[in-house]
Amino acid sequence: MTTEKTKIYFCGSIRAGRQDAEFYRRIIAMLSKHGQVLTEHIGLDDLMTPHLAKFPAGVDSDEKDKVIHDVDMEWLHQAHVVIAECTQPSVGVGFELGVAWKLGLPTLALYRPQKTSNGVTGISAMINGCKSDSWRVFNYSHFDELEPKILEFLEKFPPKS
Numbered sequence: 001m002t003t004e005k006t007k008i009y010f011c012g013s014i015r016a017g018r019q020d021a022e023f024y025r026r027i028i029a030m031l032s033k034h035g036q037v038l039t040e041h042i043g044l045d046d047l048m049t050p051h052l053a054k055f056p057a058g059v060d061s062d063e064k065d066k067v068i069h070d071v072d073m074e075w076l077h078q079a080h081v082v083i084a085e086c087t088q089p090s091v092g093v094g095f096e097l098g099v100a101w102k103l104g105l106p107t108l109a110l111y112r113p114q115k116t117s118n119g120v121t122g123i124s125a126m127i128n129g130c131k132s133d134s135w136r137v138f139n140y141s142h143f144d145e146l147e148p149k150i151l152e153f154l155e156k157f158p159p160k161s
């Protein structure tokens with residue numbers, strides 16, 4: 001059972017490419033019906049929106065990146081569940097998934113199978129090969145397949161607090 005208090009950390013590619021940004025926006029809109037999405041900015045054009053208030057004028061980009069990292073890690077530690085769209089391979093998403101695994105957070109990785117440049121099909125073995133009770137990978141083709149799968153996942157792993 002989810003409530004509006006269920007905190008969902010959504011992950012999606014940013015610097016690794018914004019080809020799926022519209023997909024992220026639609027997934028976030030759907031997730032918002034089932035809880036509070038902490039990382040709504042991932043579906044927005046203005047990616048920096050929630051972090052901006054923390055930037056004093058004149059900070060350099062390393063400092064900005066530290067703020068992005070620190071805010072996101074704070075949110076990840078508050079989250080009850082993690083849902084990641086992994087079709088665009090992103091180092092940042094991979095890092096977030098590693099942290100989620102270490103924290104033991106229920107995690108659902110979503111992936112649209114496609115050939116990579118070296119001709120291999122499939123999500124990274126580090127994600128697909130990670131076997132734990134609360135870790136799921138879902139291969140899909142169309143957006144319409146996502147809501148039932150996400151609901152099934154959220155109902156299986158209700159927030160503990």
Ligand SMILES: O=c1[nH]c(=O)n([C@H]2C[C@H](O)[C@@H](COP(=O)(O)O)O2)cc1CO
Binds near residue numbers: 012015090
């Ligand atoms: O500006 C940002 N804001 C932000 O929240 N992130 C986080 C959330 C995303 O799930 C993930 C994307 O990583 P990457 O930029 O390596 O594709 O990192 C990443 C960036 C840029 O790396």
